[in-house]
Amino acid sequence: MSKKTTIAVVGLGYVGLPLAVAFAKHFPVIGFDINPNRIEELKKGIDKTREVDSEEILNPNIVYTTDERLLKEANIIIVTVPTPTDKYKNPDLRFLKSATQTVGRNLKKGTIVVYESTVFPGCTEGVCIPILEKESGLTWKKDFFVGYSPERINPGDKKHRLENIVKVVAGDTPETAQRLAEIYSKVIKAGVYIAPSIKVAEAAKVIENTQRDINIALMNELAMLFDKLGIDTREVLETAGTKWNFLKFEPGLVGGHCIPEDPYYLAYKAKEVGFHPQLILAGRRINDYTPIFVAQKVVKLLIKAGKVVQNSKVLVMGITFKENVPDARNSKVVDLIRELQEYGIQVSVYDPIANPEEVKRFYGITLIKDTKENAPYDGIVVAVKHKEFLDLKPEHFKELTKENPVLVDIKGIYPKEEFAKEFIYWRL
Numbered sequence: 495m496s497k498k499t500t501i502a503v504v505g506l507g508y509v510g511l512p513l514a515v516a517f518a519k520h521f522p523v524i525g526f527d528i529n530p531n532r533i534e535e536l537k538k539g540i541d542k543t544r545e546v547d548s549e550e551i552l553n554p555n556i557v558y559t560t561d562e563r564l565l566k567e568a569n570i571i572i573v574t575v576p577t578p579t580d581k582y583k584n585p586d587l588r589f590l591k592s593a594t595q596t597v598g599r600n601l602k603k604g605t606i607v608v609y610e611s612t613v614f615p616g617c618t619e620g621v622c623i624p625i626l627e628k629e630s631g632l633t634w635k636k637d638f639f640v641g642y643s644p645e646r647i648n649p650g651d652k653k654h655r656l657e658n659i660v661k662v663v664a665g666d667t668p669e670t671a672q673r674l675a676e677i678y679s680k681v682i683k684a685g686v687y688i689a690p691s692i693k694v695a696e697a698a699k700v701i702e703n704t705q706r707d708i709n710i711a712l713m714n715e716l717a718m719l720f721d722k723l724g725i726d727t728r729e730v731l732e733t734a735g736t737k738w739n740f741l742k743f744e745p746g747l748v749g750g751h752c753i754p755e756d757p758y759y760l761a762y763k764a765k766e767v768g769f770h771p772q773l774i775l776a777g778r779r780i781n782d783y784t785p786i787f788v789a790q791k792v793v794k795l796l797i798k799a800g801k802v803v804q805n806s807k808v809l810v811m812g813i814t815f816k817e818n819v820p821d822a823r824n825s826k827v828v829d830l831i832r833e834l835q836e837y838g839i840q841v842s843v844y845d846p847i848a849n850p851e852e853v854k855r856f857y858g859i860t861l862i863k864d865t866k867e868n869a870p871y872d873g874i875v876v877a878v879k880h881k882e883f884l885d886l887k888p889e890h891f892k893e894l895t896k897e898n899p900v901l902v903d904i905k906g907i908y909p910k911e912e913f914a915k916e917f918i919y920w921r922l
Contacts (some may be wrong), residue, residue, distance in 0.1 A: 499677065502526055504593050506558070507822075508535065508751075509610055509645040510574035511546050512656045516681040518555040524568055525558045533558045539629065544820060545649065565600040570677060572608045573597065574645065576751060578824075583758045583778075585614060592624045598629025603637045605871040606670055610645040612756050614763035615697040618642050619666075634666070641665040641674045642692045644699030649750075660684045664695035703756040704774055709743040710753070711777035714784045717745040717922050721791070728906045728921060739836035745922045746905060747788070747826035747877065748781040749815035754824065757814060785826045788904060788922060789833035792875060795900045796839075799918050801872045804838040809871045809894065812878025813845045813853060813861070817905075819846045827877045828857050842868045846882045865894055873900035879907055888916040 495803045502524040503514040514525045527533055535541070536558045539548035557564065565571060575589040590611055596608055607626060609618050623634050632638050643663045648654050661682040665671030675686045689695040691912060717727040727745060734740050748754050757774045764771045796803050815825040822828075822845075834841050842862050845853075850861045862868060871894055876883055891901055901908075901917035 495875060497652060499570060500524065500568045501572065501677075502565050502571045504565070504571060504573045504576050505575040505589075506532060507574070507576070508543055508545060508649050509534070509647045511543070511551075512571075513572065513574060513610070513645075513681075514552060514556055514648060515546055515550040516656055518550075518553040518680050520680045521555070521677075523556045525556050525602050526560070526562065526565060527558075528560060528665065530560050533560050538630050542820065544847075545647075561838075562596050562600055566602055567596060569602075569605050570608065571597050571601075571605060572609045572610060572643075577611045577613055577755070577759070578751070579755050579758045581816055583761075585617075585759050587613075587617070587761050590617075590622065591625060594625040595629050598626045601626060601630040601632060601638055603632065606639045606641055606665075606673065608641040608643055608674060612644065612699055612703075612752065612759060613696055614700060614759040616763065618692050619698060639666055639670045640692070641670050642695045643674060643678065644695055644702075646702075649821065650816055652682045657682060658684045661686045662689050662698060663687070664689040664692045666692065697760075700756050700760045703753045704760055704777075706743075707748060707753050707757050707781060708773060708777040709741060710746060710748055710781040711746040713743050714748075714787075714922075715780050718787055726910065726921070728910075744906070745784070747785055747830070749824050749826040750821075751815075751824060754781065754826075782829075784922075785829035786833050788875075788902070789830050789837075790918060792834060792900065792902055793837050793839075795902065795918050795920055796873055799872070799898045799900050801898075801900075805840060807840045807842070807868060807870070808834060808849060808873045808875060809865060809868070810834075810841055810843045811845070811865070811876045811883060812880055813843050813859070813873065814878055814880075816878040818847070820849055820879055822848050822853050823856060828859070830875070830877065831859065840868075842871070845878070845880070847880060865886040869894045870896045871899070872896055872917070873902065875902040875904065876907060879905040883907060888913055892916060 497786050500522045501517050503510045504526050506525050506527040514523050517523050539552045578586045579591055580586040646659045661678045663674040671688050677690050679686045720727045735742050740834045757778055761771045761774050813827045814822045831841050844862050844865050853859050853861055899917050901919050903921040906921040
């Protein structure tokens with residue numbers, strides 16, 4: 495099979511690059527991306543996402559290119575482009591459609607096109623296949639075939655990697671599904687599961703993150719309730735967690751490319767068929783409100799500390815959408831920062847791993863290079879659980895703060911008993 499198979503991966507981000515380097519251990523691989531800077535970096539063995547080592551990137555079995563014509567050399571083409579939502583929270587399929595047009599223009603007979611991007615059920619067959627037919631002039635299921643294999647990449651997670659996460663595959667025919675199962679099983683040690691249909695696989699993908707979103711929303715709502723009741727949420731969860739079947743989710747800011755986006759894809763399809771999804775959208779509203787709730791809590795704590803809120807100085811530590819990941823796109827920490835600024839608070843932002851140029855370009859926020867840069871602060875918000883922050887002691891924060899300081903520990907990183915002696919301490 496390896497002699498007959500050449501794989502092209504379209505889109506070399508968090509999903510596409512690990513997939514390309516994994517396949518390159520067994521097959522010739524064409525890594526295609528429309529971003530020339532990304533391609534040049536990869537040719538030098540540099541991955542800004544920090545997901546793949548330089549040695550793997552420089553595997554001679556991979557050709558990195560922006561030349562779409564090279565896609566014609568592949569007989570398996572895997573599309574791994576982002577599928578975000580627009581400002582109205584509807585699916586934004588621009589990247590998916592554009593990538594499909596590119597693939598269609600360079601599609602040869604006998605090729606299987608596989609989609610890994612998150613979509614609503616029916617998108618692959620209803621949106622993508624017509625584009626492939628139009629651009630290629632070929633006929634589906636006669637001249638080319640289509641599969642779906644939802645990505646399950648967890649950025650920053652060094653334990654759950656591509657190779658040890660069960661891979662779902664689906665095909666437009668049983669033969670397509672079987673072929674994809676054989677190919678993916680070359681790189682997936684955890685095994686491959688063949689879904690009954692493409693729609694089932696699409697639906698399975700979109701509910702994975704929807705389920706997580708709703709569970710976190712419950713924790714966030716409980717955190718808001720327990721704050722009103724004067725109860726520490728983390729202590730409640732630790733106590734409840736002693737029961738064997740209590741699900742151990744925790745409150746937090748829900749950002750990134752998957753959990754806050756995927757539920758809207760399912761909600762969009764539900765509305766299209768006349769079904770109003772109440773729980774799914776309720777979870778989204780709660781999680782979208784959580785950064786505002788935290789910002790308002792910071793303001794209340796500043797007042798409690800006797801601070802004048804207007805022009806008070808607050809340090810926010812961490813701006814990326816999750817811990818130990820440099821990507822700040824769709825970070826809910828930004829919503830927290832904006833809300834604090836609405837109160838007239840002077841906010842300084844420090845993140846040791848975020849890309850300063852990207853943060854400036856996306857949000858107009860200039861990261862400080864050292865936490866002492868604008869010290870002393872009236873309050874500090876530790877927003878992201880970066881490994882660089884885990885072992886910090888009260889003395890570190892005391893050096894950065896004024897008298898009677900506020901410390902908000904969103905993720906509950908630090909021992910409450912120890913820090914509450916030195917700060918007006920609060921955690922979500």
